[in-house]
Amino acid sequence: MEHYERFVIKRYAKRAVAASGSAIYATNKRANGAVVSWLYHFAGLIRCKRPADFEFEEIESRLMSVNRKTWSAFGPFLQELVTPQLPPPPSGLERRLCWLAELLDLPQPDAEMLGVIVRSVLSKPVHELANAIDESRSDAITEEAIAALAGISPEKVRRKLMRTQPLRLLGLLEDCKRGDWSPSETVLRIVRAPTVNPESLHKALIGKRSKPQLSWHDFAHLGENRELAARLIGAALAKREKGISLLLYGVPGTGKTEFVRTLAAHLSACAVFVGESDENNEEPSRATRIAAFAILRAVTSRAGRTILVIDEADDIFSGIDEDNTRARVGSKVFMNRLVEQTQAPTIWITNRPQSLGPAVLRRMTLAIRFPEPDRHVRRRILNRAASRRKLSLAPNTVDALTAIKASPAVLDTALRVAKLTDGNELDATLSARSILRAITGSQSPEMVAGGMNFDPLLSAADLDLTQLADRVASAGQSAASFCFHGLPGTGKSAYARYLAGRLDLDVLEKRASDLFSMWVGETEKAIASAFEEAADLRAMLILDEADSLLRIGLVPSSPGK
Numbered sequence: 001m002e003h004y005e006r007f008v009i010k011r012y013a014k015r016a017v018a019a020s021g022s023a024i025y026a027t028n029k030r031a032n033g034a035v036v037s038w039l040y041h042f043a044g045l046i047r048c049k050r051p052a053d054f055e056f057e058e059i060e061s062r063l064m065s066v067n068r069k070t071w072s073a074f075g076p077f078l079q080e081l082v083t084p085q086l087p088p089p090p091s092g093l094e095r096r097l098c099w100l101a102e103l104l105d106l107p108q109p110d111a112e113m114l115g116v117i118v119r120s121v122l123s124k125p126v127h128e129l130a131n132a133i134d135e136s137r138s139d140a141i142t143e144e145a146i147a148a149l150a151g152i153s154p155e156k157v158r159r160k161l162m163r164t165q166p167l168r169l170l171g172l173l174e175d176c177k178r179g180d181w182s183p184s185e186t187v188l189r190i191v192r193a194p195t196v197n198p199e200s201l202h203k204a205l206i207g208k209r210s211k212p213q214l215s216w217h218d219f220a221h222l223g224e225n226r227e228l229a230a231r232l233i234g235a236a237l238a239k240r241e242k243g244i245s246l247l248l249y250g251v252p253g254t255g256k257t258e259f260v261r262t263l264a265a266h267l268s269a270c271a272v273f274v275g276e277s278d279e280n281n282e283e284p285s286r287a288t289r290i291a292a293f294a295i296l297r298a299v300t301s302r303a304g305r306t307i308l309v310i311d312e313a314d315d316i317f318s319g320i321d322e323d324n325t326r327a328r329v330g331s332k333v334f335m336n337r338l339v340e341q342t343q344a345p346t347i348w349i350t351n352r353p354q355s356l357g358p359a360v361l362r363r364m365t366l367a368i369r370f371p372e373p374d375r376h377v378r379r380r381i382l383n384r385a386a387s388r389r390k391l392s393l394a395p396n397t398v399d400a401l402t403a404i405k406a407s408p409a410v411l412d413t414a415l416r417v418a419k420l421t422d423g424n425e426l427d428a429t430l431s432a433r434s435i436l437r438a439i440t441g442s443q444s445p446e447m448v449a450g451g452m453n454f455d456p457l458l459s460a461a462d463l464d465l466t467q468l469a470d471r472v473a474s475a476g477q478s479a480a481s482f483c484f485h486g487l488p489g490t491g492k493s494a495y496a497r498y499l500a501g502r503l504d505l506d507v508l509e510k511r512a513s514d515l516f517s518m519w520v521g522e523t524e525k526a527i528a529s530a531f532e533e534a535a536d537l538r539a540m541l542i543l544d545e546a547d548s549l550l551r552i553g554l555v556p557s558s559p560g561k
Contacts (some may be wrong), residue, residue, distance in 0.1 A: 001045070003089035009125050010046040012149045013039065016133055019148035034132035049108045093122070095196040099185070103298045110167050112150045113160060117141055117173060117405065118183050118191055120149075145263050165456075169334045171291030184511050186291035201358035210271065211421070212261035213388070214381065214408065219259055221377050225368045232366055234267050236345040237305050244345045245363065249353040250370030253407025253439075259370070260309050269305040271347075271442040272296060289316055300344035313348040314355035345432070371536030375506050376404045378411065385412045389419050397425040404432050405506070455497040456546040459491040473502040483546070496542045508540035532533040 016035055016537060091138040092096070097118065098211055100109035113279065120141040130145035147154040161166060161181065167173045174184050183191075188289040193201060219226050229246060236244040248256040264271035274293045302307040310316060317335060339346075340363050349354060353367070359369070373381065379402040386393050393401075401411060418428035456465035472480065482499075484492040493509070500507045508530070515526040527549065534541035543549060 002093075003088040005084065005119075005123065006046060006096055006121070008094070009042070009049075009123070009129075010081065010085075012040070012126060012129060013046055015151045016129060016148050017078065017081065018151075018513075019133070026152050027161065038129050038288055040131045042129075042220060043077065045125060046081070049073075051075075051077055060294050068246060069132075075433065092196050093119075093191055094189050096193060096201070099196075099198060099201065100190055100295070100472040104166070104170060104172075104294060105120065106166060109152055109156065110160060110165075111159065113152065114167065114183070114187070116146055116149045117181055118187065120145075121182060121188070122191070124171070133196070133218050140178070141178075141182070142179045143181075143193045146348070150378060152260070164334075168287075169290075170294040171287035171289070172173045174285065174287045175224075184285070184291045185288040186295060190295070208218050210261055210273075211263050212258060212311055213259050213385075214255070214262050214410070216262055216382065218268045218377070218384065218408075219255065219262060221371070222368065225366075228439045229263060229366060229368060230266060231345075232267075233263065233307060233345045234281055237267065237307075241345075242343055243340050245339050245342055245357075246345070247367040248347060248354065248370060249351065249362070250351045250371065252351055252369035253409060254372055255408055256370050257311055258408060260307070260349070262308055267305070267307075271307045271309050272300065273309045282360050286315060291299040297338075297343050297346075307347040308342065308344050309349065310346065311349045313350045314352055316361055317356045336360065336363060337376050361378060371488075372405065374538040375402050378404075378406065378408075382411050382415070385415050389415050391415055391419060393425060393428075397429065401431045401432060402428070402497055403438060406436050410435050454491070454500065459495060461486075465495060465546060467497055469502045472499060491543060496540065500540040503540065506537050507542060508534045508539040509542040509544060512545040515549065 017039075039048075040050060087315060094115075097111070097115050100106075101114070106114070108183065116126075116130075119132045121127070125148070127139075127141075130141045130149060131139060133145040133148045134140075134142045143154060143157050146152075146161075147157040150157070150161055152160075159165065161175075162168065168175075171184050172187050174182050176182050191202065195201060197287070213288070216226075222229075232244065235241065250256060260271050274289065274296055289310075293316070294306055300308055336359055339348075339360055348356075348364070352363060366423065380397065380400055382393075384399060385408075403412060408412070413435065414428040414432035417431040418424055421427045456469065459465060482496070484496060485531075487494055497507050504505050515530065517523045517526060533539075
């Protein structure tokens with residue numbers, strides 16, 4: 001053990017004895033015997049001489065309180081314990097703790113408490129001393145033990161451990177319930193680092209730059225938002241502007257995370273994803289993610305062209321707009337400031353922006369909604385992924401895969417399956433369909449553009465269906481509405497899909513049952529959303545059973561209703 005750590009443990013032992021005071025002799029304090037037992041066991045560690053005449057076995061076996069006669073045998077021991085000593089050079093652990101406290105501007109009592117709790121996890125002697133101070137809670141670092149070892153009053157420790165205080169707000173400590181406290185995984189990862197060099201710690205926290213799988217052109221469907229995001233983040237990096245937050249939102253699989261990597265590469269910057277896993281590669285807690293963000297926020301202010309990225313941001317902000325407790329209000333204010341005072345450009349990614357709360361959303365600099373990619377985008381992404389995997393796809397396979405409403409990740413997985421099965425293109429299509437079927441629950445998860453299985457010459461109508469399709473196709477993809485009516489099973493929906501295929505459009509099909517709601521205004525909202533979704537996807541919207549929908553506004557109201 002390093003000399004400095006022995007010095008710290010000796011200081012903790014001195015404080016433990018001082019905290020016991022005259023209570024060391026009290027008959028109702030069982031823990032006093034445990035403290036004396038600890039002193040006897042670890043006398044050599046803290047360089048103090050064990051008492052020669054000491055009834056240790058009786059005390060340890062019965063954990064009885066220590067009488068004055070027995071305690072007086074510790075006279076020389078205590079004299080050595082309280083003798084002033086110049087501290088040796090700080091250990092690596094102490095230097096990393098000091099670096100962290102300085103980085104986060106922690107007050108001295110907070111830094112002292114953090115050091116006690118960290119050492120209670122990393123050092124067996126400190127852990128056992130903490131247990132001896134409050135023996136009623138075996139294997140727990142309690143407020144009483146923290147107060148004694150840190151040399152701080154129990155009342156002050158309780159205040160410092162409140163949710164509204166830095167140690168909790170910054171996610172440095174986690175409440176393990178039942179009065180037990182531990183450092184967050186982020187803190188443990190730092191204090192266990194093999195280096196004490198600040199620059200090396202910076203690099204260890206930031207990690208390696210991840211390469212994008214898509215190109216800047218693959219996000220052309222975002223239009224002006226793509227260019228504005230690049231200009232905004234680029235200017236913030238160049239001018240070191242603080243408080244720049246970009247929100248990316250949309251349904252899963254629309255490419256939000258990959259866009260971040262592509263944007264960073266486009267700007268020759270490094271995208272740092274915050275708190276995606278703990279040191280055991282497991283899903284981190286909210287406290288661990290907040291601690292990682294708070295620390296990286298300070299680190300990246302000195303790290304050059306770096307963009308912070310918080311994926312699944314709703315996990316961090318969960319519940320902060322609920323003002324039912326003072327602690328929650330404190331957390332809300334803190335999180336609002338966290339957004340406002342980001343040191344480096346920060347990108348927040350979520351599937352549900354409403355979960356962040358209006359107070360957080362108001363503090364964003366720019367918000368971009370990611371629509372689901374249309375067939376043209378999917379085709380471009382698919383071809384690029386096939387080229388990257390050195391696969392040559394037949395045109396009909398490309399058509400079949402791009403007809404599936406799949407995210408870039410699903411398409412890439414499908415091509416991986418084809419590669420593994422020796423280029424079997426059918427396997428790629430089956431893979432993509434199976435994944436999408438599991439996600440959507442639909443037995444037909446495709447947005448079929450096609451009329452490959454429909455021949456208009458085999459359907460009877462009051463006008464020439466082939467001629468209509470030719471005229472519509474030659475007119476281009478301008479907005480148009482069609483009303484197809486007739487008996488069930490006569491091919492109305494099939495012809496609509498055929499027409500979409502001639503226009504090279506996806507199909508978004510909605511039935512009345514998909515749109516009707518028992519709640520006032522919800523049906524109208526669902527209809528509006530269907531049109532908006534079709535516009536985003538550049539899809540032809542097919543409203544099956546449209547007579548049920550159009551009848552909504554035609555039913556006269558009855559008296560008294």
